Amino acid sequence: MTAATAEATTDDSHGYSARHLSVLEGLEAVRKRPGMYIGSTDSRGLAHCLWEIVDNCVDEALAGYCSHINVVLHADGSFEVGDNGRGIPVDIEPKTKLPGVELVMTRLHAGGKFGGVSYTASGGLHGVGASVVNALSARLDVEIDRDGATHAISFRRGLPGEFADDGPKARFKKRSGVHQVRKVARNTTGTRVRFWPDMQIFLKGATVDQTLVLDRMRQTAFLIPGLTIDVRDERGEEIVEETFRFDGGISEFCSYLAKDAPIVEVLRLQGRGHFTETVPVLDDQGHLVPTDVERDLEVDVALRWGSGYDTITKSFVNVIATPKGGTHVRGFDRALLRVLNDQLRATKLLKNGDEDVIKDDVLEGLTAVITVRLPEPQFEGQTKEVLGTSAAARIVSQVVTRELRAIFDNPPRGQKQPLRAVLEKVVGAAKTRIAARTQRDNQRRKNALENSALPAKLVDCRTADDRSELFIVEGDSALGTAKLARDSEFQALLPIRGKILNVQKASVADMLKNAECAAIIQVIGAGSGRTFDLDSARYGRIILMADADVDGSHIRCLLLTLMYRYMRPMLEAGRVFAAVPPLHRIELVKPRKGQDKYVYCYSDAELRKKLVEFERRNMRWKEPVQRYKGLGEMDADQLAETTMDPRHRILRRIRIEDAEDAAKIFDLLMGSEVAPRREFITAGAAELDIERIDT
Structure with a gap:
């Protein structure tokens, strides 16, 4: 076989040539790779689409042409943003022969923010915001007031045209250009954009949180003194309306x-x-x-x-x-x-x-x-x-x-x-800071003399790779069972005694003096505060394992407060989890073939549902149903099966999607201000189920 023949055979066998290459043109690239433009296709990405449209209105306000912005969250899942700015141009652009509004809505990198003539300062700079939202919308309507008339144009997944009726599912006919829908006063100007997100693109359940919108609009009103922003949310049982205007900047x-x-x-x-x-x-x-x-x-x-x-x-x-x-x-x-x-x-x-x-x-x-x-x-x-x-x-x-x-x-x-x-x-x-550093240095020297860099109560694992896990365990009784239930290859245990210091109200020095807090920081081994180095963490996961009762919830909250204030990168990286131990164990009498004798339930609602199901299927169980008061009541096999074995357990990942909201909650529940916490408790007292209180 000649070299040329061998090379051709190799190319054919791989089956990859220029004909396999594809070029995505226009908005097709946005629909194919939406994450490149909006970050993700979940609720965060959906919110980003709304911000892109709002930011265009804000740019008009920054330029001095807009004094009022209106944001509506419609009950049908669509979003509408309007302003009283100059209005998107509707005249024909010479090069493309398209109306200005159609150009900015259908072409990437098209807009009025490049030359520095229309906007001296703006949030948009790439010219892709409005066109990206258009590409990811099942329907997008634009109405523009200028030149004595209201001009309208609609789009379906980025293509211009007309809808026969309301809503994104109405019959659609492709057509370029804008049309006039009514006359308005000559001095009336503005733009209104309403879009229905394309649920072929966004994840099921993606939504824009009302609090997020209100916070963002409040923030914008602070940043542009004199700008009025109205927000209306029609999605709930009651319509929520807020108006923001701050002259103090x-x-x-x-x-x-x-x-x-x-x-x-x-x-x-x-x-x-x-x-x-x-x-x-x-x-x-x-x-x-x-x-x-x-x-x-x-x-x-x-x-x-x-x-x-x-x-x-x-x-x-x-x-x-x-x-x-x-x-x-x-x-x-x-x-x-x-x-x-x-x-x-x-x-x-x-x-x-x-x-x-x-x-x-x-x-x-x-x-x-x-x-x-x-x-x-x-x-x-x-x-x-x-x-x-x-x-x-x-x-x-x-x-x-x-x-x-x-x-x-x-x-x-x-x-x-x-x-x-x-x-x-x-x-x-x-x-x-210097006193805390001195104390740490003294502790290190002491540990070095004792030939032990880690607390004696730590039950370490053998591996130190990404799959290693540190269980922070409540109490010595649970520790004894957890030792037998764990996989010593990659699961380490650190017991804590009772409730650690509330670090939300304590200084750094007080936190480091607390034996439990210091032990946790020392065992994780990545430092604390702004010097925390995520890459130095000794474990791939931190798992908080506390009892499924009120005290256990309090301990988890205290531990998360410590993590939030001094080891926040662990939370941001999604490496902090809460173990979910079962609350009840049902022991079946004469289980059917292939069915487990023991069924675990993780909430009272799940227990009721299971018992109704067993009753309907004429299955009997041993009374009374066992209710676990703590992890120490389980034997090693039960603890491994329900809480520690990766094949069967349930873990709840602790995330910080919005650090500002998280900070407010931590400050409310754990901060030094008592009055807001008292109001929170008083307001929620009516929702308390007295039967669930442990007595």
Whole structure:
């Protein structure tokens, strides 16, 4: 066989050639790979579609053309967003010969935010937001008021046309172009978009949470003073309506976010800077030519220190939230640290020989809102969670340094003493950190002398790979049974005595002094707080195994509070679980062939359902049905089968889909403010089932 023949045979055998390649054009690529554009196809991705449409209205408000936005969550599952801005253009675009609205709704990377003429600052920069939502909608209707008429156009999965009736299932006929539906006053302008998500794309049960919408719209109203946003949710039994308008801007937002008592009034730092950016620009021949463009960047920061320990930092670019920060946040952190260290040296609160305070010390008790506005910001990805414009770090740092230094050098009337209290708080945080570090170092030395780096009560496993699991077990009685029930190859056990410290109300030093908290952090081996390193964790999973009673729930809540405050990356990575032990065991009398003698139920509702089912099938069981009061009542086989064996057990993954909501719940249930917790308990008292209380 010749070489050429052999090569051809090999190609044919693989069956892969140029004819197997496919090119996705237009919105087809969006429908094929929606996750690239909206992150996911679950509730989070659906919410992202709504934000894309809302952000277009917000851009009109930023440009000064819109003063009112209306958001409606319809009962039929559709979403409607309207504004009183200029209205999407409906005239014909010369190159494509399409109406402007059809162009932006059907073509990726088409919009008015590229040249810097229509919008000096906007949240949209890729020109894909509206077209992506259109591609992922079973139906999308647009109505535009401008030029004395209301113009309308509809789309089905990205294709323009007309529907014969209401709703996404109505008969559809493809047709390009817009049509006039009525006349309006000449000065009436605005855009209304209503879309029905395509459930062929989104997961079953995907929905947009009402609280999420209200929080987002409230946040937007804070960021654009004078903007009115109406929200109407028609999906429930009762219609919910809210209106947001805040003239105080981010100063008011900062006060709203802060939950602790203020040490100093909200400080406002504002300024601007210039930078040159090289961007590709289309020339007359249609070629991309690298061109230097002058940019302006506006900085607006509000911050305050409070008496608490938590840090709340919100950052925005053109009112688009950047939850993972970016260059603007790095510039803020750098300037804040520099100014505070300079002031501490100037006031002699830090003496010669004292080490500088670090970022964690400065951020303790700080609430800050950091906003920048600039044309065509560079984000990392379409979801816009991280700002990548490098010049933002320098300009934000310069503005914050100049303005904050001026405030400390010439305090506003009545603020001299509060500013001094801020400096004393930062020094106090540094002393606590140093004391905690000294204690950890002493503990390490002590452990080294004892030739044991881990607590003696830890029952470790043999492997240290991703499948390793650490069970945090309530009580020594359950530990004894769990030792026999576990697989020692990959399951480790750490017992805790009773209820650990409530770390939501304690300082870092108090937390580290607590033997149980210190043991958990030491065993996991990844540090705590901002220095937590997920890659250093000794176990792939952390499983909280507590009794299925009220005390067990309280212990789980305390453990999760510890995880949330000091080991949050474990929660964010989905590596924290709660074991779900059974509540009841039914022992069948003369079970049928192939049927287990014992049936486990994990709730009272499941027990009732099972008993009704057995009664209907004329199956008898031993009375009374056993109810487990604790893990210690099970023998090793039962515990392994129901709670520890990966083949049979049930685990509940603990996730943080929305860290802000999680923080509110933890603060309500475990925080130092008693009044909100009392109101919560009082309001929910009527829902309590007295028969379920253990007595």
